[in-house]
């Protein structure tokens with residue numbers, strides 16, 4: 071059953087700024103949807119409209135089939151985890167978690183059991199009598215999640231909940247959030263600008279760009295078949311190599327002297343893309359093209375080689391290659407590469423859409 | 426942290442002006458008061474006689490002194506309470522205003538620039554039983570207003586006059602306090618199902634409590650010691666001592682009653698109260714109220 075439906079949802083702020091022109095999205099029960107995009111693309115705006123903290127200026131929002139556009143946040147049966155956690159500083163952890171239940175008239179005994187259940191699940195039972203000021207960042211994050219969980223809402227909303235944590239804790243909490251969500255099977259809308267977080271958490275991803283959904287799909291769909299150059303560059307790290315090219319009867323002409331053979335009906339200006347991890351090291355006899363090494367980043371398990379494409383022109387075209395294991399090419403040396411056809415991505419140069 | 430100066434004299438030289446001012450305007454008169462408190466002077470100021478603690482004994486046996494204490498308490502707590510309550514209400518409203526916010530806030534701050542004595546005169550005119558528009562209006566709705574005869578009405582008048590100006594001051598602090606509360610807290614409470622009334626009492630008000638406590642102390646000190654001008658321009662302590670606060674009584678007994686010894690003894694008691702309040706202020710405000 072679809073749980074949450076956004077029908078032609080749009081937002082124009084009172085100052086006339088149109089943050090979101092129109093978005094359509096249907097979310098299944100128990101699905102984990104991640105909204106991802108660069109800063110200012112309208113992720114928070116969209117999430118806050120679902121929460122009821124921001125008025126919806128266009129379209130319909132349905133939760134379990136009911137239109138909730140005009141309902142108060144409290145009546146939408148959602149719970150939200152804020153980026154700064156928004157814990158009540160003058161209340162204990164217990165009081166923070168209980169507050170929503172108390173306002174809904176849940177009896178004291180029931181509140182107690184619910185809080186204890188969630189506290190145990192999150193490892194907060196020792197901290198119940200502390201104030202938020204006496205907790206570490208990671209613990210506060212857990213309390214914020216606990217406060218959302220005790221109410222057992224229909225939908226969880228997260229607005230960049232991990233961005234205030236250090237890198238290691240972030241990875242740990244990411245795994246934990248995913249496990250909890252699976253266990254509770256609560257429909258979740260999660261906002262982040264971190265594409266790794268997005269890829270690892272999402273059942274389906276929504277890539278937002280300037281308030282528009284560029285593509286909606288599973289992480290692997292977006293990785294394998296990005297619908298636009300924006301998605302191609304946004305998903306994957308380091309991001310996809312993209313080059314301007316002409317598609318002619320001879321193939322993909324990257325420059326006068328460099329053409330990649332490919333039969334295709336389309337003719338005209340395109341963008342040709344290949345991910346750094348799909349380029350293979352080769353030799354002069356078998357290579358498709360070569361690069362001049364400019365910098366090497368050794369990460370142990372893999373090596374990132376930054377260079378410029380040698381296509382016979384003066385114009386430098388940066389390219390990144392990701393090779394497994396350690397490699398130590400000299401700076402300035404030439405490296406031959408092959409680009410397997412099945413990993414090519416072609417986009418229309420004007421519309422930026424996938425061909 | 427400590428700072429060391431190469432020369433020994435410079436630091437003393439630097440604090441000298443402050444010390445001189447303190448000596449001339451505080452220590453010397455205070456010393457005079459202490460001395461006077463142990464003497465009795467005749468009404469014409471011609472002769473003095475050492476009487477030991479007799480001025481204090483008289484003071485603490487004087488029912489009028491206790492009456493003045495009660496008057497001061499009622500007056501001060503009324504001013505502090507009214508000033509804080511009205512300012513908080515205005516600040517909460519101002520915090521919600523989006524259009525014309527600056528105009529609204531600036532207008533609310535203006536009264537603070539008015540001298541207390543002027544504020545007194547203003548309210549005195551408004552409430553004058555014969556010509557004051559407010560008094561005439563009250564008469565028309567069947568409430569006979571004459572603060573020259575009615576002690577309670579006189580008290581209400583001085584409380585309003587003294588509070589009026591303080592509201593601006595409190596308002597500024599509350600507005601800053603409100604703006605320091607993260608919006609997401611209020612939003613979280615809204616999602617948690619709290620009505621706007623509950624959001625105020627459960628979240629906003631407790632988070633403002635350090636500000637409120639600070640203002641309570643400041644307003645009490647103000648009402649205690651800085652409202653001479655207001656009382657002098659309106660009721661002059663009357664009728665029948667119903668608005669005769671401790672500070673006003675010092676002046677009245679000393680300069681009108683010409684009892685310099687008794688007046689001096691009263692100012693020493695007041696100094697002790699100031700000292701006590703300063704201690705309270707430092708103890709609690711420096712340490713900040715915990716929530």
Ligand SMILES: Nc1ncnc2c1ncn2[C@@H]1O[C@H](COP(=O)(O)OP(=O)(O)OP(=O)(O)O)[C@@H](O)[C@H]1O
Nearest residue numbers: 083085087089108109110111112113114115116263
């Ligand atoms: N109250 C407002 N009035 C006018 N414009 C606003 C308002 N709030 C946000 N905007 C604008 O709407 C756009 C989207 O903002 P939003 O906060 O949704 O971005 P975001 O994707 O969450 O970014 P970030 O990753 O930085 O949090 C931005 O360009 C922002 O300037």
Ligand SMILES: [Mg+2]
Nearest residue numbers: 113114115229
């Ligand atoms: Mg945001």
